[in-house]
Amino acid sequence: MAYRAKAYASDEVEGSFTMQYLRLYDYGHELLARNPGSTVKVAVEENDGKPVFLRFYACFKACKNSFLLCRPIIGLDGCFLKGRYRGGLLTAVARDANDQMMPLAYAIVEVENKDTWSWFMELLIEDLGGTEVCSSLTLISDQQKGLLPAVQNLLPGVSHRFCVRHLYANFRKKFPGKNLKKLMWRAATATHPQKWESEMRSIREVNEEAFRHLVAIPPRSEVLTLNLFQFVIILSYSLYG
Incomplete structure (x- = not known):
């Protein structure tokens, strides 16, 4: 009874999820x-002869134009939606000439996987000028399994x-401790191969397994540091650069 009362009050104050999803076409128009x-795309699927919402994509004209003045770096990330209908939110974010974050595009999808990331990336690439333009960009993300093959196929x-x-979030599950955290970040922010080698040797002296875990990640991939919420970017070199 308490749950139903709370749900009713929430619908009255914030609006019904069902009604909001039914008006997505109106929102897009x-x-x-x-x-x-x-660019606005709404994808639906048929269920008993009725259209059922599947995906939504939006990229504003102002964002497309503004990206021409941004750094050639795009951050990609996704998160789960915890509303009544679940799903996932995919985002592409850039950094503008004023050193502030600028959202490029977003999408609501049924789940975060290779298919949905491919759909999102195809639309984003088209909006930013095509494959030729986007091939010269640098993409930064976590190691989401669906995103990596999608990017490899399209770009x-x-x-x-x-x-x-994100790398450290996975790393600390196996190798906790402030010392290893400090050493890992020192290696990640090293700006010369010699410095990177020195920090990796320090990690090896502390924990051989932690060293093997990190060295398995290509240095060219791990040495660019990005916090998607603050976009603090540190450019580094790799042993194989």
Whole structure:
């Protein structure tokens, strides 16, 4: 009874999830009317002869134009939606000339996997000028399994770096401790191969297994550090650069 009362009150204050999803087409048309030149895609699937929402993509015209003045770096990330209908939110974010974050595009999808990332990336690439333009960019993300093959298929050879914040989140599950954390970040922020080698030797002296775990990650991938929320970027060199 308490749950139903809370759900009813939430619908009255915030609006019903069901009604909001039913009006996605209206929302898409409103975006296009207020932002001419933008890209809005709504994908549905048939269920008993009725359309059921599947995916939604939006990229504003102002963001497309502004990206021409941004650094040639794009951060990609996704998260789970915890509403009534679940799903996932995919985002592409750049950093503008004023050193601030600028959202490029976002999408709501049924799940975060290779298929949905490919769908999102195809639309994003088209909005940013095509494969030729995007192949010269640097992409930064976590090691999401669906994203990596999608990028490799659509933009083979593109520079792709991993966020060290996400790498450490996985690393500390096996190798906790402040000392190893400090050594890992020193290696990740090293700006010369010799410095990187020195920090990796220090890690090996502390924990051989931790060293093997990190050395298995290509240095070219791990040495670019990105916090997707603050976009603090440190450019580094690799042993094989």
